[in-house]
Amino acid sequence: MQIAFFIFPELTALDAIGPYEVLQRLPGAEVVFVGAKRGEVRTDNGKLGLTVDATLDEVTAPEVLVVPGGYGTRPLVHDQPTLDWIRQVHETTRFTTSVCTGSLLLAAAGLLNGIDATTHWGAKGQLEELGARYTEQRVVQNGKTITAAGVSSGIDMALMLAAQLCDPVTAQVMQLFIEYDPQPPFDTGAASKATDEVWARLAKLRVTR
């Protein structure tokens, strides 16, 4: 069961690594980090390097595709080789998934036309411009296409996916292994839960990536 993580310069690392850590121990899983060219890609802030181990032409029929997001999705929304590859791979996946603004790439490839999907709360307008119906839900599934909200949402998405790739008990084993028993110290993890004070501070800190 090949699980392909498409990575690219200026990606947001946790978008990919959250699902990776849930899925990598599934029985039969063969994880591969694929990109335009082999070698290092740097994350959105340039402070972390991840390795692309295989090129697009070397990964043609994964069972699962995971597309993370990040600032680096924006140039790729117009990159024909990327969109062609996503479309081609989607034909034979069991599941095509995205985290955060990775859904902008699925949308640009035409996979989300007229269907419910989600993305990072800051990119809902862009997602709709690309043809999807933004849904304020942490994970949205339409048949074999699954989109997740921002960044950390990929972990929840991957657990739901693991239950379908294998079975719910296996997914529960993965949840136990990564000790995913969340106890956040605050409750401002969604746009609907952020206070005026938090929005004001977000603007002041100019957090855009």
Place this chain on the structure above:
Amino acid sequence: MQIAFFIFPELTALDAIGPYEVLQRLPGAEVVFVGAKRGEVRTDNGKLGLTVDATLDEVTAPEVLVVPGGYGTRPLVHDQPTLDWIRQVHETTRFTTSVCTGSLLLAAAGLLNGIDATTHWGAKGQLEELGARYTEQRVVQNGKTITAAGVSSGIDMALMLAAQLCDPVTAQVMQLFIEYDPQPPFDTGAASKATDEVWARLAKLRVTR
């Protein structure tokens, strides 16, 4: 504010990347991935490469140290250069932290003698052998030393840390940015919550890393 992530071969990626994604946008944060030598380290299953950008001798006084875990901690528990560096750095950190079995390294360096600490649920015996008092809690803080439970616990730990490095509103901004509004599909993320069926499946799948 230098935030150093100590990484090494056979680490568990999410241990480091969860906290990294929470902390990297803090005002003034300068993130660095440090290790024994520059270049690529591969994760526990060998399927992902991360880049070490700086060596131990190049990072001598970070404000924050984050030590992830993984199978690769076991050989390092006896590695004097690693332990010496942790001890030296700990003298001047504002906070010394670990995720998962990263606490075994803090313990081996003598930082957890006789104090409450935590680790991955599967390593509690090893932590106690190294002198700490295992505490079944997701995040355990003793003054400037903070240990977190397994893998995904690093995200919760990092939010608590962000509130202390900056202030609670800033931490809430980071929680919003990574959309950390967890909604796991199951509730088996802690040893105390796993059912007999899950334990039996864990053993059958031989999930050890």
